[in-house]
Amino acid sequence: MRQSLLFTKTRKDISKEDVSVNANLLTRGGFIDRLSAGVYTFLPLGLRVLNKIEQIVREEMDRVGGMEVLMPALQPKENWEATGRWSTFDVLFKIKDSNDKENALGATHEEVVTPLLQKFVHSYKDLPKAVYQIQTKFRNETRPKSGLLRGREFRMKDLYSFHANTVELDSYYEKVQEAYARIYLRCGMAGITYLTFASGGTFSKYSHEYQTITDAGEDIIYVCTKCNVAINREIMNDLDNQCVSCKSKDLQEKKAIEVGNIFKLGTKYSDAFGFEYVDENGQSRPVIMGCYGLGPTRIMGAIVETHSDAAGIVWPKSVAPMAVHLISLCRESADLDKAESVYQSLIGAGIDTLFDDRADARAGEKFADSDLIGIPLRVVISPKTLADGQVEVKKRADVETKRLSLTGIVAGLTKELEGVI
Amino acid sequence: MRQSLLFTKTRKDISKEDVSVNANLLTRGGFIDRLSAGVYTFLPLGLRVLNKIEQIVREEMDRVGGMEVLMPALQPKENWEATGRWSTFDVLFKIKDSNDKENALGATHEEVVTPLLQKFVHSYKDLPKAVYQIQTKFRNETRPKSGLLRGREFRMKDLYSFHANTVELDSYYEKVQEAYARIYLRCGMAGITYLTFASGGTFSKYSHEYQTITDAGEDIIYVCTKCNVAINREIMNDLDNQCVSCKSKDLQEKKAIEVGNIFKLGTKYSDAFGFEYVDENGQSRPVIMGCYGLGPTRIMGAIVETHSDAAGIVWPKSVAPMAVHLISLCRESADLDKAESVYQSLIGAGIDTLFDDRADARAGEKFADSDLIGIPLRVVISPKTLADGQVEVKKRADVETKRLSLTGIVAGLTKELEGVI
Numbered sequence A, B: 001m002r003q004s005l006l007f008t009k010t011r012k013d014i015s016k017e018d019v020s021v022n023a024n025l026l027t028r029g030g031f032i033d034r035l036s037a038g039v040y041t042f043l044p045l046g047l048r049v050l051n052k053i054e055q056i057v058r059e060e061m062d063r064v065g066g067m068e069v070l071m072p073a074l075q076p077k078e079n080w081e082a083t084g085r086w087s088t089f090d091v092l093f094k095i096k097d098s099n100d101k102e103n104a105l106g107a108t109h110e111e112v113v114t115p116l117l118q119k120f121v122h123s124y125k126d127l128p129k130a131v132y133q134i135q136t137k138f139r140n141e142t143r144p145k146s147g148l149l150r151g152r153e154f155r156m157k158d159l160y161s162f163h164a165n166t167v168e169l170d171s172y173y174e175k176v177q178e179a180y181a182r183i184y185l186r187c188g189m190a191g192i193t194y195l196t197f198a199s200g201g202t203f204s205k206y207s208h209e210y211q212t213i214t215d216a217g218e219d220i221i222y223v224c225t226k227c228n229v230a231i232n233r234e235i236m237n238d239l240d241n242q243c244v245s246c247k248s249k250d251l252q253e254k255k256a257i258e259v260g261n262i263f264k265l266g267t268k269y270s271d272a273f274g275f276e277y278v279d280e281n282g283q284s285r286p287v288i289m290g291c292y293g294l295g296p297t298r299i300m301g302a303i304v305e306t307h308s309d310a311a312g313i314v315w316p317k318s319v320a321p322m323a324v325h326l327i328s329l330c331r332e333s334a335d336l337d338k339a340e341s342v343y344q345s346l347i348g349a350g351i352d353t354l355f356d357d358r359a360d361a362r363a364g365e366k367f368a369d370s371d372l373i374g375i376p377l378r379v380v381i382s383p384k385t386l387a388d389g390q391v392e393v394k395k396r397a398d399v400e401t402k403r404l405s406l407t408g409i410v411a412g413l414t415k416e417l418e419g420v421i
Helices: A021-028 A044-063 A077-082 A110-118 A166-186 A268-273 A296-306 A333-348 A363-373 A383-387 A409-418 B021-028 B044-063 B077-082 B110-118 B166-186 B268-273 B296-306 B333-348 B363-373 B383-387 B409-418
Strands: A032-036 A039-042 A074-076 A093-096 A102-105 A129-138 A153-163 A193-199 A206-213 A219-224 A230-232 A251-266 A276-278 A284-286 A288-294 A324-328 A353-356 A377-381 A390-395 A401-405 B032-036 B039-042 B074-076 B093-096 B102-105 B129-138 B153-163 B193-199 B206-213 B219-224 B230-232 B251-266 B276-278 B284-286 B288-294 B324-328 B353-356 B377-381 B390-395 B401-405
Touching: A021 A032, A021 A296, A032 B074, A039 A044, A044 A129, A044 A153, A044 A166, A044 A296, A074 A077, A074 B032, A077 A102, A077 A110, A093 B093, A110 A129, A110 A153, A110 A268, A110 A288, A153 A166, A153 A296, A166 A193, A166 A206, A166 A251, A166 A288, A193 A219, A193 A251, A206 A219, A206 A230, A206 A296, A230 A251, A251 A268, A251 A296, A268 A288, A324 A333, A324 A363, A333 A353, A333 A377, A333 A383, A333 A409, A353 A363, A377 A383, A377 A409, A383 A390, A390 A409, A401 A409, B021 B032, B021 B296, B039 B044, B044 B129, B044 B153, B044 B166, B044 B296, B074 B077, B077 B102, B077 B110, B110 B129, B110 B153, B110 B268, B110 B288, B153 B166, B153 B296, B166 B193, B166 B206, B166 B251, B166 B288, B193 B219, B193 B251, B206 B219, B206 B230, B206 B296, B230 B251, B251 B268, B251 B296, B268 B288, B324 B333, B324 B363, B333 B353, B333 B377, B333 B383, B333 B409, B353 B363, B377 B383, B377 B409, B383 B390, B390 B409, B401 B409
Parallel strands: A193 A230, A324 A353, A324 A377, B193 B230, B324 B353, B324 B377
Antiparallel strands: A032 A039, A074 A102, A093 A102, A129 A153, A153 A288, A193 A206, A206 A251, A219 A230, A219 A251, A251 A288, A276 A284, A377 A390, A390 A401, B032 B039, B074 B102, B093 B102, B129 B153, B153 B288, B193 B206, B206 B251, B219 B230, B219 B251, B251 B288, B276 B284, B377 B390, B390 B401
């Protein structure tokens, strides 16, 4: 992608209400644009990051047998009354349609997915099933002010599983835990993201959250240094300040942001809709459910909170908008041709490249923009490097630069990229 | 994909309010599920079709230099007041947030994209630009009853272009017309979809619609048999019943559904937001805009209306949920192994295959489901065909069957698929 054609530019004018690191850097870098409190447009570079995160999530959901669907945002009031949440779900947007019928704007989808599966699942032979979507959700938050960490309109992956019994649910729940671990690993968030015990429901003693350590977080968790799980403060008192898993008292208090939440629902929603199946003995039984949430936009915000320095964002390679930021400082026609030829070689080899071909930007401006945007590998081509038949290469996370020969530039950069995390 | 694992099944129980052919077939085939009037869930097979249509649209938008973004559904009332459409856009959903601020639910995005580009475009050097999204839109229709042809919540591709002058707009507008022609061609709708002259605005005499001939359509158009364009009835009187292009009076009246609409907006929205650029001479001038809409969900509905028979849907190959429907009628273990091996060969070769491996469904049921679902190529493997070391192949659109040898089955089916439209 040619930077000269990109309609966005790096910016200095950002909303005073956006005080978070992620909103600041993502706005200044041209990834997102604030329309109103908690409501953002994803600009070309930002949409690329979001799509990469969502694709990782999609692949891992497919691996655990999830079937992808797309459910509506407009949801009838009756469905929310059936579960008793029409009046208790406090951030629910409500809207009347032209037939004077009330609807919720989907904040979550138990109220849709349960009666949906009820239409198709009748027998134990139809179970288990797992259904997910990656879709835009709406929550009427009072004071959204943490950028992508808490939005009024945001992207969410929600997986729902349906089982004949709790043994099956427990086993699937563990498979999803493994999928979540792979997602955070692949998004560059392993090591700072903890499986966290949180309050359960009527059906299970605990639910599980995934919490990423960051000062921007809204939660307090206690990380067990011995067994590497965490406990949400909300249940600490019940636990006598011991790790729920290994009973160690060596716990470290941390601020963290919830980036996922999985829950054994049991029969809570199947009871509400009378969703039953017929078992091997001809008996009707309620379907056992699990739900598994994860927010791609929130993950994007959490990555920026935890992967940035004073100069800007430092994207993990797996979710970076591009792999290479090729910066041309050339002015003469012969040099410009060489820069263009390097760009063509890179995109020809399938290496996603942002090409800073802007004629009217100074070198210092280009370097500052590159640090702010945070693409993993910066490649500078200038009259000076060309005099030696070379380009200059620097990883965004490092300070050292090195030179690579123009001969075999694709192979050389491919090797450099392999060394980038 | 194994049909035994698919949570959806073909259905007979469909809503009495869904009287359209597309809602009937898509619901019975397990592609969509109606949540309320004009609001549908896309089930696994339906989401595959929708994704294929959207990918075709995306590729063609990228080809005309469109930059993809994702704009919000929640849009501040102020933006709609700035354009005067808060009170005049009659199907606009309106919703209050917890800060007591009013919002529109995005029915279209001129009110968002114009001030967005205004933040980045300041000089003639920043023009032209083209920005698009493929996103969920909301319109508060009074009586949505045509399935996917008119939804309250639906998918839309909206492209907006920004120019320094009308010459540039005119030239880009023609490029988009070529892109639209390619989209309908690739979706299997060429020959039944016409570039149609419709009423314009203050800026241009006519706008252009794309209309697909179908009895399910809501519009009346007049197709010029001579030059192959059409005219919407709404402007026929002004034209003295002549073709607007070639003046022929040989016009055929047809019912049609609008599947796209492109419009020269001129300065209507840039004036509303005071969106100006500085030209070569240092003069401020309003930016000239164009907008280009197209509904992937509506196209999906229109394809079904025009590509079906008494038994079900006949998907064009390019948008079919799968390329091959492999039906096993085997019962014995050795035969089942052979069917499984054919399935593995096909997916190993990258041929999207729905494998009807259901043990409890009869042959007649499997054939009826296959016709209803409408995958282009049906491949039957049974004890009878296996006795000859063969499978039976039938194109959905044809009546004849033929036999192919199990030896070289992938090559054989690949060749058959090449012959499918």
